[in-house]
Amino acid sequence: MLNEQSVIGYLGKDPELKMTPGGKSMCVINVAATEKWKNQDGSPGEHTEWFRCIFWGPQAENAEKFLKKGSLVYIKGSTKTRKYDKDGVEQKITEVQGQIFRALRDPGTGGGHSSNSGGGKKEDNPDPAGYSAPTGGGTYDDDIPFN
Numbered sequence: 273m274l275n276e277q278s279v280i281g282y283l284g285k286d287p288e289l290k291m292t293p294g295g296k297s298m299c300v301i302n303v304a305a306t307e308k309w310k311n312q313d314g315s316p317g318e319h320t321e322w323f324r325c326i327f328w329g330p331q332a333e334n335a336e337k338f339l340k341k342g343s344l345v346y347i348k349g350s351t352k353t354r355k356y357d358k359d360g361v362e363q364k365i366t367e368v369q370g371q372i373f374r375a376l377r378d379p380g381t382g383g384g385h386s387s388n389s390g391g392g393k394k395e396d397n398p399d400p401a402g403y404s405a406p407t408g409g410g411t412y413d414d415d416i417p418f419n
Contacts, residue, residue, distance in 0.1 A: 281305035299332035
């Protein structure tokens, strides 16, 4: 069985570093991945999907240190859906449990950083054509518990 998720997109806001009651560091990042296309009549089409990504331990601290709102990032991890209670109503949320992140070079800004067991290798954006930072959008629910 395989549960693997890869996301390339832009951070919608600065990473949020938190500490669990047990003292483990956790970082939440919200990534917007925008798909663009041209319709049959030549008009542009676009859809943005938001991903809530969670990193733990040293990865969490590196994400908070090296990423910021607007950063272009590659994330590899696994998908996890969990339940929580909000005002007596059971809610579900699907998140990417991040294993690796790499800050990619944005076509307009350059630069990059990676965080994985292999070290800090910089990478080029694998698909810079037509990628632009999303504007507005995204919903962030600060009431979602993180453990």
